[in-house]
Amino acid sequence: MITKTIDDSTISFLVEEPDDLLTLRRIIKSGDRIVADTTRVIKQEKDFARPDRGERVRIRIALDVEKAALDSVFDRLRVHGTITESSSEEVSKGVHHSLLVKIDDSLNISKKKWLPIEQKLIKSQDESFGFVLVAVDRGDCGIGKLKGTHLQLLQNLYSGSGGKQYKTNFNIEPFFENMLKAMQTVLRENDVIVIFGPGETKKQFNNYIQKAPLAKKHKIEIVEGIDSGGEDGIYTFIKSKSMRQILGEGKLAKVAAILEEIMIKAYHKSKKFTMGFDETKKANQYGAIESLVFSEKIIQTRNESEVIEFLNEVEAKGVKVYALDSSTDIGMQVSGLGGMVSLLRFPIESAG
Known part of the structure; x- marks a missing residue:
């Protein structure tokens, strides 16, 4: 993800990969303001125009965020809110709108105050090459x-x-x-x-x-x-x-090494790992998590807001968190392990 700080309250984002959409989902909160391009159906007033048909036009809007949600896979992010500004006179302020954010889209996010975890998530998108x-x-x-x-x-x-x-x-x-x-x-x-x-x-x-x-x-x-x-x-x-x-230090290589270590610990019946959301959440209560990997399955099968809140809580403690989708065998492997796994610094009796 390419980012640029506009001022103390506003940061510009260019989405490059599915992982970026997940990062934005973890950053965007109710009360934020987003400026982005979107499409809106405008009713036609022309002669002979069908009254039930409109023209879909591209406009630039400012949206006061009410809620955000990922689609079933990490390739689209829906942001719901109220339009406060628009580049089209046909679109009134105060109208509810659903903004769809995809790969290659750009947007500006403004907040009254950027939290430390939000700033950390932005800085963590440092793998600028593929x-x-x-x-x-x-x-x-x-x-x-x-x-x-x-x-x-x-x-x-x-x-x-x-x-x-x-x-x-x-x-x-x-x-x-x-x-x-x-x-x-x-x-x-x-x-x-x-x-x-x-x-x-x-x-x-x-x-x-x-x-x-x-x-x-x-x-x-x-x-x-x-x-x-x-x-x-x-x-x-x-x-x-x-x-x-x-x-080397690429994300997928790091995740592969984490999964291999988890499999070794499982073979030796070690308790220094977790599988699934509940086990991992329990380990986090003790501050035991060293690194965490999750797949899109956990978003699909659990309450999304609960998962997002948990991921931010874990990362705020200094834990490195890695997201996977189903585009690789490694992502499907994590899905098969309950959608979330972690390595622990010390064993937890109820984990492993």
Whole structure:
């Protein structure tokens, strides 16, 4: 998420990934004011216009917030409130409106006072780069963009090569050019390019893109040991030890390490972990939580306001909190464990 402080009361936000929407959900409170673009149906006064039809137009509004809620997955945030200002004379002040915030949207949030936990949540969005994953074989290629803990997959590309033809007179450069164009649709400043897959095709593609201008602007990593191309190769990489080595301090690598430690503790019947909301809430009462991971399932199955309040309470104590969606196997694994897990600094009898 890109943020810019406008003044003491107002901060501007640009939403880049689903995790940002969750952060905004944890920040936005009743009584805040939001300025953003939205759409509104305006009744037409033209001759022959149907009285039950209106024209949907884009306007800029200021909204006094009454409540906010995530959709069933972390890809949309609905903010309900009352319009106090509008760029259209057709929209009256005092009208109730539901503002839908999505990825790539921008908005300004004004508060009478920004709380320390809210400022901390904004500063925690410090992973300003992502990873463009390229799983290439001689026949196909999968491309994914990993930002934070969210994986976005592009449609598989196919080279059209056929067995022996590939080894003799098949020209693979047009395939590489299509791959390069697809990569550039998701490649952003400071992103790292990670190339893997069976055989030598990954090295050939690396040699090809070294001639492109992006080679001077982006770090490029070649990973061995991933024997699948296409979408399967992307998922294989996400679950591999190579992922943690390459991603280093990235959020997904940290979450994978937390889950592995929890599985080890579960195997050894340790009580220094929790699974599920109730166990984790109990551990928080003792100040025992070291790190916490949750998935979208916990938002879907529990009272959302209760979960949001709990997450803010935990993070206010200095605990690092990680959110996952179902775009990765790791996210689905956390969902299977009750939607929330945590590592503890010391054992709690009722936990583990």
